[in-house]
Structure formats: structure tokens, C-alpha cells
Amino acid sequence: xxxxxxxxxxxxxxxxxxxxxxxxxxLVGAAPVPPRAVLDLIAGRGPSGGTDRAVVLSIRxxxxxxxxxxxxxxxxxxxxxxxxxxxxxxxxxxxxxxGGAAFGVVVAQVSGLGQGVVDALGLAxxxxxxxxxxxxxxxxxxxxxxxxxxxxxLLAGVIVGIFFSASITVLISIVDANRLGGVxxxxxxxxxxxxxxxxxxxTLVTAVGVWLVLGQARALNLxxxxxxxxxxxxVDALGLxxRIFMGAALLTGxxxxxxxxxxxxxxxxxxxxxxLLGPDNRVLVPAALLGGGAFLLAADTLARTVVxxxxxxxxxxxxxxxxxxxxxxxxxxxxxxxx
Amino acid sequence: MTSLITAxxxxxxxxxxxxxxxxxxxxxxxxxxxAPPQRIVSLVPSTTEVLYAIGAQDxxxxxxxxxxxxxxxRRKPHVGDMLSPNLETLVTLKPDLVVATREGNRKETFDQLxxxxxxxxxxxxxxxxxxxxxxxxxxxxxxxxxxARAVTHDLERRIxxxxxxxxGRPRPRVLYVLWPEPLIVPGRGALVTELITLAGGDSVTADxxxxxxxxxxxxxxxxxxxxxxxxxxxxxxxATVREQWQRLESMPAVKSGRLYTADGDLMHRYGPRxxxxxxxxxxxxxxxxxxxxEAARRGAAR
Numbered sequence: 084x085x086x087x088x089x090x091x092x093x094x095x096x097x098x099x100x101x102x103x104x105x106x107x108x109x110l111v112g113a114a115p116v117p118p119r120a121v122l123d124l125i126a127g128r129g130p131s132g133g134t135d136r137a138v139v140l141s142i143r144x145x146x147x148x149x150x151x152x153x154x155x156x157x158x159x160x161x162x163x164x165x166x167x168x169x170x171x172x173x174x175x176x177x178x179x180x181x182g183g184a185a186f187g188v189v190v191a192q193v194s195g196l197g198q199g200v201v202d203a204l205g206l207a208x209x210x211x212x213x214x215x216x217x218x219x220x221x222x223x224x225x226x227x228x229x230x231x232x233x234x235x236x237l238l239a240g241v242i243v244g245i246f247f248s249a250s251i252t253v254l255i256s257i258v259d260a261n262r263l264g265g266v267x268x269x270x271x272x273x274x275x276x277x278x279x280x281x282x283x284x285x286t287l288v289t290a291v292g293v294w295l296v297l298g299q300a301r302a303l304n305l306x307x308x309x310x311x312x313x314x315x316x317x318v319d320a321l322g323l324x325x326r327i328f329m330g331a332a333l334l335t336g337x338x339x340x341x342x343x344x345x346x347x348x349x350x351x352x353x354x355x356x357x358x359l360l361g362p363d364n365r366v367l368v369p370a371a372l373l374g375g376g377a378f379l380l381a382a383d384t385l386a387r388t389v390v391x392x393x394x395x396x397x398x399x400x401x402x403x404x405x406x407x408x409x410x411x412x413x414x415x416x417x418x419x420x421x422x
Numbered sequence: 423m424t425s426l427i428t429a430x431x432x433x434x435x436x437x438x439x440x441x442x443x444x445x446x447x448x449x450x451x452x453x454x455x456x457a458p459p460q461r462i463v464s465l466v467p468s469t470t471e472v473l474y475a476i477g478a479q480d481x482x483x484x485x486x487x488x489x490x491x492x493x494x495x496r497r498k499p500h501v502g503d504m505l506s507p508n509l510e511t512l513v514t515l516k517p518d519l520v521v522a523t524r525e526g527n528r529k530e531t532f533d534q535l536x537x538x539x540x541x542x543x544x545x546x547x548x549x550x551x552x553x554x555x556x557x558x559x560x561x562x563x564x565x566x567x568x569x570a571r572a573v574t575h576d577l578e579r580r581i582x583x584x585x586x587x588x589x590g591r592p593r594p595r596v597l598y599v600l601w602p603e604p605l606i607v608p609g610r611g612a613l614v615t616e617l618i619t620l621a622g623g624d625s626v627t628a629d630x631x632x633x634x635x636x637x638x639x640x641x642x643x644x645x646x647x648x649x650x651x652x653x654x655x656x657x658x659x660x661a662t663v664r665e666q667w668q669r670l671e672s673m674p675a676v677k678s679g680r681l682y683t684a685d686g687d688l689m690h691r692y693g694p695r696x697x698x699x700x701x702x703x704x705x706x707x708x709x710x711x712x713x714x715x716e717a718a719r720r721g722a723a724r
Contacts, residue, residue: 114644134646136672142640260487260503268604275603276639278669392630392641394604 090366097373101151104377108147108384113391114138145276149285150383150397151376153274153342154352156289156334158375161349162368163296163331166303167324170233171354171412175214175335176346178236179243183217184210184332184339185270186247186254191340193258200280203340207288210336217243218332272345272398274383281341288337293372295330299323300364307362345379345398347405352378354408445563447543448556449524455541458565459519463512465504465531466523468553469545469560470495471693476561476569484515491687491695509534519543519563547692550581550616556692573694580697581620584704587711588622594707596623597647597675600634600686601655602663605642609635614689617696621703622711623649643673649707650675653686682706 109125110118116135123129124139157175164173164180175181191209196202224239225231248270255263277285296303302323305313310320338345352375353367360366379397382404386397445453463484464470470489473482485498486507499515502508504526512520512535520535521543532542543563547553554574561570596618600606607627608614612634618625626645627637650673652663664683670676684706688699705712 113638113641116644132672132674132677134643134673137643137670137676138640141670141672142643265601265603273604278666387638387640392638393636394638396604 154379158352158371160334178240181344182244182247187213210340271396292334468693
């Protein structure tokens with residue numbers, strides 16, 4: 084099988100999984116809507132009003148779209164950061180990049196950005212700026228002459244993350260202490276139905292971020308050989324790293340702006356596919372995009388059904404899955420890379 | 423003659439000395455107070471409102487950052503927020519009594535005040551009846567019985583008036599949204615649940631859970647509310663939350679324009695303004711009982 088055919092099979096299979104999860108997610112929920120009614124509404128045959136319509140088309144569907152976008156974006160961002168740092172543990176939340184993005188978004192919110200389409204662009208821009216600031220800070224703290232030592236990078240990420248979450252608490256306490264509870268909840272990461280205009284912005288910005296990373300998948304493979312090796316093979320290593328960093332930061336900032344800092348998706352999904360499909364970024368990045376969407380959607384569907392009629396934050400579930408994966412990786416891979 | 427004066431003086435002193443034995447707070451703890459309280463710090467916004475309403479505001483020497491009603495209350499010295507009041511500031515105010523609540527304040531705060539020898543009077547109102555009792559008790563405690571009686575009479579009269587207005591009318595299904603994200607609603611035993619019942623509505627979340635449970639948006643919509651009331655907290659965010667619900671336009675309540683916002687402080691604070699909250703709810707749930715036109719009703723709700 085040629086590599087192109089293999090990629091087509093993998094993407095086709097994952098797309099089928101994603102569609103299946105999405106259909107399943109549409110059919111379940113706290114409000115009892117018969118499957119028949121759900122299918123009718125999706126096909127545009129349902130009644131023009133009523134509670135079922137509100138539940139399926141205004142609550143479940145936009146939430147599913149948001150979860151798929153966020154999961155795909157986070158997984159691609161994770162794959163990007165891992166290739167960039169050549170560190171299997173690199174991930175937006177562990178690197179503190181999500182924390183920076185969250186700070187940016189909170190700054191935007193307290194300065195009055197709301198729910199409109201233009202506001203959505205503004206929120207994403209602030210999230211992106213925060214993500215870039217945090218990413219640069221982590222890089223400057225962790226880099227040494229020899230490159231980016233694995234453990235130093237992780238510690239720098241943790242510290243930067245703590246710094247930004249403290250900054251958020253201070254900012255909210257000063258500006259609007261009533262909102263502190265809501266912000267702490269948001270920091271756990273939870274998917275909510277997003278209005279159509281915002282969803283369009285979310286999709287477009289995510290597409291740009293994915294393009295920045297996916298477009299350089301082949302060069303990223305060469306970067307894995309080491310910077311010098313990549314340069315010898317004609318790769319502009321510095322330009323490549325800048326582009327990947329911007330792409331991953333953009334994806335992280337956007338996800339944080341629209342659903343909050345959901346952790347560990349960028350760790351679990353690329354790792355799983357690296358084990359299943361190998362390290363080729365040309366396969367890994369598109370697989371992470373589709374698989375990440377399916378994974379976060381499945382997690383969010385669980386989050387809104389297991390304790391119904393209440394709800395869990397999906398970030399709590401992804402952390403439950405992610406923490407063991409992180410520990411396992413830390414004990415196995417990193418130990419081998421760096422004694 | 424001298425002995426008579428001595429005897430009279432003794433009699434006059436008796437009630438004062440009995441203070442040390444008499445004060446039982448709202449959760450049944452006995453406090454030992456050397457004298458009637460003259461310097462009170464309130465860690466509960468609703469208690470601050472009660473003290474002002476009964477005319478005991480001069481005894482109030484400190485309040486929390488959340489004590490914003492009546493507006494004059496903001497000018498009292500602040501001791502910080504409800505969860506982490508600044509103990510040093512509190513002690514410098516030399517209070518002889520601190521009023522606190524188990525719901526909004528922390529046990530650590532009471533323990534610290536105990537160690538400092540400052541008596542803590544705990545309030546724990548849950549129902550409308552509890553609020554009336556709280557007002558009476560605070561009147562006793564501060565020797566403002568008349569003021570307290572006037573307030574409770576007014577409340578009882580207005581509650582009865584609302585009850586008469588809505589009596590016998592069909593009871594619409596009401597969804598009250600206390601907080602939008604995460605979605606928090608009033609459950610069993612919440613003051614708002616009782617106010618909605620008194621205002622002639624059926625809260626769809628009345629049996630959901632104790633106090634103020636979390637609920638998914640989908641489950642809330644699935645209860646098919648006929649009237650939706652969004653609590654507004656302060657001046658911020660009300661419009662945004664309203665827009666979010668407005669998008670669920672195929673819901674009957676939204677379609678028929680029965681989506682309202684109302685000042686949350688009137689519904690959640692266990693103080694005298696709860697009757698304003700009750701009247702607001704009744705007007706929103708039964709506009710026809712108050713002879714309001716559709717336009718006036720919508721205008722008033724915003």
C-alpha cells in the first residue's frame with residue numbers, strides 16, 4: 084500500500100469514527116428526546132418550534148461542533164509542540180501555554196468583550212497573544228546552550244502556568260469578585276453551545292492553525308533528526324519552528340477563548356496515534372485532528388450524561404484520562420531519553 | 423428610702439446581668455454577652471440590610487465588601503469579603519458581636535473569632551418564616567423591638583397581598599436561573615423556590631436537590647418551562663446571559679416573550695427586600711393579576 088493510500092484509509096476510518104460518535108452524542112442527553120425526533124430534526128423535517136428542537140438544534144448540535152473543533156485543535160497543537168520541542172510530554176496545558184491564553188481571554192473579558200462575532204475575534208486574538216507570551220516565557224526560562232532539556236521545559240511550563248492562574252485570580256478579585264466562582268469553573272474547561280457566528284470564527288481560526296502545522300509536516304519529520312540534520316537537508320529550521328509555534332499557540336489560544344483551557348487532549352491523542360501509526364507527522368497530524376475531535380466529543384458526551392441532570396466539566400474527565408498517560412510517559416520514555 | 427433605691431437599682435440591673443445567659447443564636451448556640459451589643463460587625467449582607475431596616479444601623483461598625491444595600495452601608499468600614507474577612511481590620515473595630523452565617527462564611531473564621539474572644543452570633547435563615555424570625559431576633563438582640571415589629575408587619579401584609587392576588591390562578595411552570603455558567607438553579611429548600619410558589623408559579627427545579635444544585639442546560643430546557651427568569655447580579659453580564667437564552671428561540675417560553683431578567687439580590691438575600699423580590703416574581707409570573715399590559719411588562723422586566 085502506498086503511503087498516500089494508507090493516509091486515505093486512516094483518515095477515512097477516523098472520519099467514520101468521528102461521525103459515529105457525533106451521531107451517538109446527538110441521541111443522548113438529560114432531556115428525553117426520542118431518537119426518531121432527533122433524526123427528523125437533523126434532516127430538517129421536524130416541527131418548527133418546541134422544546135425538542137431547542138434541545139437538539141440549539142443545544143446539542145452547537146455543543147458537538149464546539150467539542151469536535153476544540154478536540155481537533157488541541158490534539159494538533161499538542162502534536163506541534165511535541166515536534167517543536169522534541170519532547171513527548173509537551174502539551175498546551177503542561178507547557179503553561181493554556182494558562183497564558185486563559186489570562187489573555189480573561190483580560191479581554193474584563194475589558195468588556197462579549198458574545199458578538201467581532202468580540203469572538205477579539206477573544207481569540209487575546210487568547211493567542213497570551214499563548215504566545217506564555218510560550219516565549221517558557222522557552223526563555225528553559226532554553227540552555229544544549230537546547231531544551233526535557234525536565235526543565237516541563238518545570239518551566241508548570242511555573243508559568245501557576246503564574247498566569249494566580250494573575251487571573253488577582254485580576255478577577257480586583258475587577259469583579261462576584262465572577263470568581265464562574266471563572267474558576269471556566270478554568271476547569273467545559274464545552275458549552277456556541278452561537279453560530281462565533282462557531283464560524285472558531286472554525287476559520289482553527290483552520291489557519293491546522294494549516295500552519297499540517298503544511299510543514301514533512302519538514303517536521305526532518306526536524307526530528309535534529310536541527311543541524313534538518314538544515315543540511317534544506318529546511319529553514321528557525322522559520323519552521325516559528326511557524327509551528329505560531330500555529331500551535333493560535334490553536335491553543337482559540338480553544339481557550341471558546342471552551343476554556345481543557346488539559347491533556349494534546350497529550351493523549353498524539354501519543355496514542357504515535358504508538359498506533361508511527362512518528363510520521365504527515366499521518367500523525369491529520370489523524371490527531373480527526374481523532375482529537377472524536378476523543379473530546381466522546382469525553383464531553385460522558386461529561387454531560389454521567390451525572391445528569393447535572394454536568395461534569397469535560398476538563399475533569401480529560402485530566403482523569405491524561406494524568407495516568409502522563410505518568411506512564413514520564414516513567415518510560417523520558418527516562419530513556421535523559422537518564 | 424436608701425434601701426428602696428438600692429432595691430430599685432438592683433431590679434434595674436437584673437436584665438443587664440441576665441444577658442450573659444439569655445442570648446441563643448439562630449442555630450441554637452448560647453452566647454455569653456456581658457452587655458447588649460453596641461458594636462456589631464456584620465459578615466452577612468442580608469443581616470446588614472435587616473439592621474438598617476429596623477433602625478439599628480448606628481450599632482453597626484463594620485460590614486463586608488458585599489454589603490451594598492442600603493447604599494449608606496457601603497460607607498461603613500469594610501472588613502473584606504465573606505469568605506476571607508481581614509481579621510486585623512475586624513479586631514481594630516473592637517466589635518462586641520460579630521454576626522455571621524454558616525452558608526456564606528467559613529468555619530475557620532468563627533474559630534479564629536472564638537479564640538480572640540469575640541462572640542459570634544450565627545444566623546441561618548432558609549425560609550420566609552426564618553427571615554421574619556431573624557428580623558424579630560435581631561430586634562430583640564439590639565433592643566430595636568419596635569423597628570423590627572414594624573418591618574415584619576409590613577412584610578406579612580405585603581406577602582398576604584401577593585397571595586390574594588395570585589390565588590386561584592393557573593400556576594405556570596417557572597425556570598429560575600440563579601447563575602448561567604455553570605447553570606445553577608434553586609432546588610428544594612431554597613428561598614427563591616418558596617418565593618416562586620408564593621408568587622403563584624411552579625418552579626420546575628423545586629424537587630431537584632437541596633439548596634442550589636447544578637443543572638445541565640439541556641435538562642433545564644427539557645423541563646419545558648413556560649416562564650424563564652434570569653437572575654441579574656450587579657450591573658454586569660445581564661444582557662449577555664439574556665442573549666444566550668434568546669437564541670433558544672424555539673422554546674415556548676422564549677417564543678412567547680416570557681424570558682425575563684430580575685435583580686438576583688432581591689431573591690437570594692434573606693432580608694426585608696425579599697418581599698420586593700416576591701412582588702417582582704408575582705408581576706412576571708402573573709402580569710394579568712396586576713393589570714399590566716404586555717409592553718409595560720416587558721419594559722419593566724429589563
